[in-house]
Amino acid sequence: MAPQRRAVPKAPQGSGAAERKRPSSIKAGWVSNESRRKWLWATVLGACAALAGFLLWDSKGGDDDGVTEVLARHDELLSGRFIEVPCSEDYNSHRRFEGCSPRKCGRGVSDTIITREEAQLIRSIAEKGLSLGGSDGGASILDLHSGALSVGKHFVNLYRYFGDKIQNVFSEDDFQLYRDVRWKVQQAIAQAFDINVSSLHLTKPTFFSRINSTAAQTAHDEYWHTHVDKVTYGSFDYTSLLYLSDFLDDFGGGRFVFVEEGANRTVEPRAGRVSFFTSGSENLHRVEKVHWGTRYAITIAFTCNPDHGILDPVLT
Ligand SMILES: O=C(O)CCC(=O)C(=O)O
Numbered sequence: 001m002a003p004q005r006r007a008v009p010k011a012p013q014g015s016g017a018a019e020r021k022r023p024s025s026i027k028a029g030w031v032s033n034e035s036r037r038k039w040l041w042a043t044v045l046g047a048c049a050a051l052a053g054f055l056l057w058d059s060k061g062g063d064d065d066g067v068t069e070v071l072a073r074h075d076e077l078l079s080g081r082f083i084e085v086p087c088s089e090d091y092n093s094h095r096r097f098e099g100c101s102p103r104k105c106g107r108g109v110s111d112t113i114i115t116r117e118e119a120q121l122i123r124s125i126a127e128k129g130l131s132l133g134g135s136d137g138g139a140s141i142l143d144l145h146s147g148a149l150s151v152g153k154h155f156v157n158l159y160r161y162f163g164d165k166i167q168n169v170f171s172e173d174d175f176q177l178y179r180d181v182r183w184k185v186q187q188a189i190a191q192a193f194d195i196n197v198s199s200l201h202l203t204k205p206t207f208f209s210r211i212n213s214t215a216a217q218t219a220h221d222e223y224w225h226t227h228v229d230k231v232t233y234g235s236f237d238y239t240s241l242l243y244l245s246d247f248l249d250d251f252g253g254g255r256f257v258f259v260e261e262g263a264n265r266t267v268e269p270r271a272g273r274v275s276f277f278t279s280g281s282e283n284l285h286r287v288e289k290v291h292w293g294t295r296y297a298i299t300i301a302f303t304c305n306p307d308h309g310i311l312d313p314v315l316t
């Protein structure tokens with residue numbers, strides 16, 4: 001749309017009073033024009049500084065609250081990085097399963113467990129499912145196990161809603177891919193933490209997440225709070241996250257942050273990247289707010305307690 005021009009108000013002409021007053025009013029006008037120009041410059045400079053600050057903050061991912069070290073950059077391909085951290089006491093208040101409950105704690109990141117092609121395929125499962133619903137706020141989830149899908153401000157049960165027609169949405173290959181991915185991640189976790197792979201059991205919730213910059217509408221959309229998975233989800237002993245989109249290509253903000261005194265450590269998502277860690281308070285964490293674009297991920301967690309185990313989701 002073309003900008004509208006405003007008519008410039010004309011000064012009254014011809015009266016002697018007006019003529020006599022002109023010198024001082026011209027000077028006053030000049031002074032006020034001068035100060036208006038200064039204000040304008042100050043405003044423009046201020047706006048530029050604010051914009052530069054925002055761009056710098058956004059390029060770093062935003063929400064920075066102190067010193068931050070990058071544990072895994074989005075533009076590096078990691079064949080496996082592991083950092084050991086002392087275990088918290090959280091596991092002592094739960095039943096222990098020797099050979100499984102964490103004795104060695106820490107966090108690992110690998111870009112070689114899942115290929116980018118597999119990540120692309122698994123993302124299309126998330127896209128298919130989430131296209132049937134989606135939260136009114138910025139965070140939507142799809143849980144293939146329970147069938148929970150965000151719709152508006154609530155959740156529906158996809159399996160109950162679609163019945164047999166669910167076979168028109170997902171294929172057996174989709175579920176097989178989920179099982180393959182889950183198994184590869186389970187093996188990587190067992191190896192990193194020196195435990196027996198068969199002592200780990202998939203636990204709930206396991207879900208796809210889709211996050212964008214739409215303002216939160218309900219508490220379910222507030223994904224950014226700092227938390228401990230063992231406290232939030234109870235049964236989790238080992239958490240894994242498989243990222244399905246790329247930081248700074250697909251979205252801005254949305255980095256994963258291990259919250260620590262002294263220096264936070266971030267994991268920048270990239271498609272196919274698996275980040276895994278013991279679920280106690282030694283791995284307090286949060287997700288930065290997503291500022292633009294859409295971020296896809298899947299949370300897959302394991303428990304040592306067989307009573308809290310769930311079977312792989314099946315297409316019924
Ligand atoms: O998506 C992420 O990076 C982290 C999600 C998370 O913290 C969780 O599901 O508990």
Ligand SMILES: [Fe+2]
Binds near residue numbers: 227228229285
């Ligand atoms: Fe978490």
